[in-house]
Amino acid sequence: MNQPPKPSKQAVWSLILGILSNLCLWILGSIPAIILGIIGMKKADADPENVGGKGMSLAGLICGAVGLMVGFLPVVTVAGIIASLTMPAAVSISENAKLTVEMNQARQIILASHHYAGDNDGNLPPDLQTLVPDYLDDPALLKVESPDGSMADFLYRTGLNIEKAGLSDPVILSPNTRMGKRVVGFLDGQVKALRDSERAGIDSQFSGF
Structure with missing residues (x-):
């Protein structure tokens, strides 16, 4: 075998x-x-x-x-597990960076509006587009990126006079909510990222809001 x-x-x-x-x-x-x-x-x-x-x-x-x-x-x-832990942090960093960009844009817009008012009897521009190009070189500063990737205009209060309005009056408002906050620019040049509870009475002052 x-x-x-x-x-x-x-x-x-x-x-x-x-x-x-x-x-x-x-x-x-x-x-x-x-x-x-x-x-x-x-x-x-x-x-x-x-x-x-x-x-x-x-x-x-x-x-x-x-x-x-x-x-x-x-x-x-x-x-x-690592991905689930790092993803929220990455999103938070990205959103905070975008908030910072919007705040810088708002500061430049308010500064340009003050220069315009100095040449126009204290009146702020009738709309933000009026600032370009004499007071604001880059028209892209007037727009912010929306969560869906599209570009949206800052909301703007018309009819203000720098000598008659209060310095704490809001002038521009971001159309976006990031991390529960919206960027608000005030007449005195301050720019803040405020939560809903901190913006009581502010949002309603902007047409189209």
Whole structure:
């Protein structure tokens, strides 16, 4: 009776590493187990009379694949946790940066409006477009980026006179709410990012709001 062919070394080591990959080696054992399993199966197919262990190679390959998935599971889990923790922080940084940009734009608009008023008996411009180009070089400063990516105009109070209005009167208002705040520019040059509760009576002073 003929003895069955001995399994190749690749088949033996594939099974050993495949088992260990599920116990302790994980990725370190699973990848070699898969590679050796494939080699062992090819050797058995190429010379079935002298080389055995095809089933052993297949078992090692399967164990290695399972070990690979088990090894990657913690990595994927940790990556998901890190992403969930960092995403809000990234959004917060981005929104705060946009708030800062809007505040800088508002300051430049109010400064330009003061220069206009100095040349027009204290009257602020009838609309913000009037500031361009004599008092404001860049018309892009009059627009802010909306959450949907489109550009929107600052809201503006018309009919104010710098000598008659109160210095604490609001002049411009951002159309956007970021981090629960809107940028408000006041006649005295102050620019603040205010929450809804801090803007009581302000929003209603702007037409189109």
